[in-house]
Amino acid sequence: MFEKNSPKLSDEQLDRVGRLIIRSAASGHAEVDALAASPFLYTRISARIEERRREQRDEGWRALLAVAWRAVPAMAMVAALALMLWLGLSGAGSGGSQLGDEAALVGARGNGPVSVVLTDGDHLSRDDVFELVVNREVTGTSK
């Protein structure tokens, strides 16, 4: 590195040189104006704007695909779990659904004869119970 052994310069002197250097580093006005008047400058700006717009659109799609890329496996896993659960429940036997029917019947009728019949633990079939209910209702309305 080139270094000179010069007499000590004051900060003011150095600041003055510094200011001149900073001004020298800038281009001249005439040259800059000529550059700014370039006829293709706006064409290039328009092209760049269009390019950025396209990039923004592509980024939007890419973000959507990234979300889908993460969401699809998660949703597939949830669906698989739901299917396994459903198969497990239905595989537990038809007793479950029979119980459900009976409960619905009891719920619909309140604490009428059906609940009596069901809680009796009698060996009546479902058809017998249904017949009993219908007969009772018919006799009830005829009165």
Added chain:
Amino acid sequence: MDTLTPHDEPTDDALVKLVRAGDESAFEKLFERHRSRVARVAARFFPRREAVEEIVQETFVKAYFALDTYAGAHAASFPAWLTQIAINTSYDELRRARRRPQHSGQSLTDADSQQLGSRLDSIISSDTDIESELVSRDLASKLLARLSAEDQLVLTLLDAEGQSVAEIAALTGWSASKVKVRAHRARASLRKVLRKYL
């Protein structure tokens, strides 16, 4: 009608409204009006023509996509707003340039150093501030490239643009005290660099 100038030319704010409404030709008018200003700001920081052109292009592209954030003349005039974008773009480019490997190509050769030393001596010995080609633009920019991007920015705005501390604070978004501290440090750094050649 406040959207027209005395010469029946639409004001900057009126043109901005038109661009927001989808009129691309209004943006071209804004470009025609302010391209010299933006080029002059860029030329303060970059001596090379290609670099200035790049800053002009990037400034107008950024301005186009940021038009929705332009609050209108009640906050800052369009030229002031655009100048702020140009300065920020220049600052970003200065920082990027320092990180590039070819930045080392900006270093001064021994011949450059000797030439610089003799030129600086002649400036020191003369009492007047001669702004002619005492130091070539290329040499001056190589010398300034030794400073950090912040130092270059603040010294250029102070000494080349003639901006006040408050104006620089408004342009850069820094506080006034930060500008003062930065300027003080930048001058000290430049003196240190100059002492090597004097």
